[in-house]
Amino acid sequence: MRIVDLDVRDMLRAKQEPFERIMETVSGLEPGDVFQLHATFRPDPLIRVLGRQGYRSTVVQEGEEHFIVQFYREETERPFFHLDNRGLEPPEPMMRTLNFLEQHPECQAGELGLEIWNERVPAFLLPELEERGYRYEIEQEESGTVRVRIYRTQ
Template sequence: MAGKIVVLDVREMLKKKEEPFQKIMVTVGELEEEDVFELHATFKPDPLIRVLGKQGFSSAVVEEGPEHFIVQFYKEETDIPYFHLDNRELDPPAPMVRTLEFLDGHEACQSGELGVEIWNVRVPALLLPELEERNYTFDVSDEGSGTVRVKIRRPR
């Protein structure tokens, strides 16, 4: 079953020249197996990506703006990185709108370099034909207990 997305924003710490590594590692140590760790930083943290990679974490990176990088770390090996969106708390049509805005807003998704995995409470019946029309492929997995995982990507 899909876990939760654990968010840690260290941008203010970095701007104050503080070292966030200890706080990051404590957060990582508290993750459950299915959780996704989402780090917000002022730069792409390549050394951290390598350190956590050696601990079995895959990662996905998006640049949201100047000095705002979002890196997600998760325990699943995939051929391309997948950015996770937890839509389970949103009411329709927000899950579909959020998913399409993310796909449209990131060149890496459009080029097939980055996939998106959404967590919904039900199969997104209206989203799936829209994805097909936009030339995305998807894999739907209903895990029960109110979690449907949909992996979305555009073939390269």
């Protein structure tokens, strides 16, 4: 389980076509991987193409010309954006998670969930989430990764 990152913003600004590179990256994905694409616009045609191939997607706008789109195959009732916090020292995983939730109104509105990947159960984060009105589900993988799905009910 990993996030495979591809930034095509420079290609798009140079008027190059990134579709072949995107599809090459998608073809190398393993089950459980999340493909994370950085683009200068919301790539709705690509979202439709990969949607027909069974991929769900979430889109977050980070700046005027910076859209992050994540594609994944997991079936969930709501879309989830994924943050890989593995390898980070405390309190960075907690701060990244809370900052993401604060900066994205779609999470606050319950339209988008957040799934974090940690190396252990984030004991100090859980009461903070509850205090802010978020619910969560914890799943411990055999690999040692702890997946925490964070969401608000609408």
